[in-house]
Amino acid sequence: MTTIAIDHEKCTECRMCLIACEEIGINAVYLELEPRHRHEIDVHKCTYPTCVVCLMYCPAPGSIIEVETGRSLVPPPPELWRDREKKWLRDSLTFKPRRPAQS
Numbered sequence: 001m002t003t004i005a006i007d008h009e010k011c012t013e014c015r016m017c018l019i020a021c022e023e024i025g026i027n028a029v030y031l032e033l034e035p036r037h038r039h040e041i042d043v044h045k046c047t048y049p050t051c052v053v054c055l056m057y058c059p060a061p062g063s064i065i066e067v068e069t070g071r072s073l074v075p076p077p078p079e080l081w082r083d084r085e086k087k088w089l090r091d092s093l094t095f096k097p098r099r100p101a102q103s
């Protein structure tokens, strides 16, 4: 299983990943109140790499990483967000990504 996590050295706690994940009804991002009141990703709910929505909205480079490889997913690598099979996810959003998908 491939998973993602927030790098708190780079995350600005802007909430965009939480809002985007709520918007598509998955709700994998949550605010962990203790010990530091910061956003985290529930790997049991997150469907990455099938879903990549939060990666398209996150404004802080490097703040979401692929745990198994350590690579940064912000900005999202082209092979992830250009995948035509993910068009249904982009279309399900009522607000548009900061980086529009390119063909």
Ligand code: SF4
Residues within 6 Å of the ligand: 006, 010, 011, 012, 013, 014, 015, 016, 017, 018, 039, 057, 058, 059, 060, 063, 064
């Ligand atoms: S969208 Fe990016 S910068 Fe904002 S809270 Fe989520 S991981 Fe942090």
Ligand code: SF4
Residues within 6 Å of the ligand: 017, 020, 021, 026, 027, 028, 029, 041, 045, 046, 047, 048, 051, 052, 053, 054, 055
């Ligand atoms: S990849 Fe999708 S399911 Fe996982 S945290 Fe981001 S928006 Fe939620």
